[in-house]
Amino acid sequence: MSDEVAPSPAVPGAVVAGDATAEGVAGGRPHAHLGRRNDRLLLVAVASYAVLLSILMIARGISVTPDVVVVGFGLAALLLGRGRLFLRDWIPFLALFFAYELMRGYADKFGLPIHVTDVVWFERIVGLGGLPTVWLQGLFHHGPATASDGLATLSLIFYFLHFPLPLAVGFLLWIHQRRIYYDFVGALIVLSMAAFVTYLLLPVAPPWWAADPQKAAPYCGGACVSGVLHLRDTGFQGLAHLFGFGGYFYSYTNLYNISSNDVAAFPSLHAAYPFLAFLFARRAFPRAAWLMLAYTVCVWFAIVYLGEHWVVDIIGAVVYALGAYFVILHGPRWARRFMEQIADEEIEAGVEAEDEGEVGALRRLGRRVRWALVGQGMAIAAVGVVLAYGMDTFGWLGGTQSALYLVPWLGILGGLWRGAAGLFSR
Numbered sequence: 336m337s338d339e340v341a342p343s344p345a346v347p348g349a350v351v352a353g354d355a356t357a358e359g360v361a362g363g364r365p366h367a368h369l370g371r372r373n374d375r376l377l378l379v380a381v382a383s384y385a386v387l388l389s390i391l392m393i394a395r396g397i398s399v400t401p402d403v404v405v406v407g408f409g410l411a412a413l414l415l416g417r418g419r420l421f422l423r424d425w426i427p428f429l430a431l432f433f434a435y436e437l438m439r440g441y442a443d444k445f446g447l448p449i450h451v452t453d454v455v456w457f458e459r460i461v462g463l464g465g466l467p468t469v470w471l472q473g474l475f476h477h478g479p480a481t482a483s484d485g486l487a488t489l490s491l492i493f494y495f496l497h498f499p500l501p502l503a504v505g506f507l508l509w510i511h512q513r514r515i516y517y518d519f520v521g522a523l524i525v526l527s528m529a530a531f532v533t534y535l536l537l538p539v540a541p542p543w544w545a546a547d548p549q550k551a552a553p554y555c556g557g558a559c560v561s562g563v564l565h566l567r568d569t570g571f572q573g574l575a576h577l578f579g580f581g582g583y584f585y586s587y588t589n590l591y592n593i594s595s596n597d598v599a600a601f602p603s604l605h606a607a608y609p610f611l612a613f614l615f616a617r618r619a620f621p622r623a624a625w626l627m628l629a630y631t632v633c634v635w636f637a638i639v640y641l642g643e644h645w646v647v648d649i650i651g652a653v654v655y656a657l658g659a660y661f662v663i664l665h666g667p668r669w670a671r672r673f674m675e676q677i678a679d680e681e682i683e684a685g686v687e688a689e690d691e692g693e694v695g696a697l698r699r700l701g702r703r704v705r706w707a708l709v710g711q712g713m714a715i716a717a718v719g720v721v722l723a724y725g726m727d728t729f730g731w732l733g734g735t736q737s738a739l740y741l742v743p744w745l746g747i748l749g750g751l752w753r754g755a756a757g758l759f760s761r
Contacts, residue, residue, distance in 0.1 A: 404499045408506045419758050426755035428520050430748035449598050451540045451554045458645045468542045469562040471640045480564040490637035491570030497605040497634050501612035512619045513686050517678040518663050519615040526659035539601035543642040565642045602651035603644040611656040705757040712754025719746030
């Protein structure tokens, strides 16, 4: 987790850097030293895949969600001969992501006062007396909120891609520098949990909420701001007209019955996730990473223009992302040891050996499937599925509106995590 790379444990049959014999035969190995050009091709291929898949999903009226995108990455991992390792490394990541999404949905159910007027005050300071959202919409949008707006449609696409492209960066890191991938995942977890605590203790209304006379009435006697349009629905209409999917839109929040949180504006994870991806991409792909920064700026523009976030939310997102980055890279030693234990230096050495052209280095580690662990994990997950179904269908334990609805989902995710650990075990 520091910027220095520690020496990796030796792997039987692995190529040792600087070995004359190894260098003499490296040219005959099918995967030896792909080089910067092939790294760039890999970067372009994975990013193009994420964009293409996202466009196809949007065209069919389906929200771009991490679970679907990761399935495609799993197929690519199979082609690389790392299918089991992919499951071992990515199932816990997805489990933690869904656990966070579940908790975020309940963060606004504790009755704490919603911050509106104080955030508007800060936003006016940033906007030199005005509101950046009002200024941008006045510059580019004409007519009421329902008026056709191509920029709103384009902004909505960037809004949807705030997580799939960072996932693509994560996949590239997993292939190219697996140790940095684990740092990236650790930083994502720190960032998400810090944001959740903030949502819990400091619920902040977004611009569209502050401009809604009914929602803002308890705080301002009506709308707290004027001139702010909520252009997200306009963007939806543009997508529906463009792709002809009839205005419907499927979302994983409906599929998994995850509650939304309308007052989780600060910090904006739409702004934080891609910026954090840029910070880690910069370590592995110094030049190409600047494209990720350009994309991040487009996301920032989109969320302000659509009325989804304040500029203050973006500033907070940058601070939180930088904080998570430095906590992981320069955190306490026990945290670094924990991350190194999860990443498993022996597996990392095998991956590096294969990258250097030593075919079969991972296989020679002797890792196998421990069916006892996999079975335990699946049993725990199955109990969680039954309980979740009962709460959703029969109203057990207060139904899906109860905070106890987190319990079966945490059981499902914990079971998946334990099962994944058994897929590539000693």
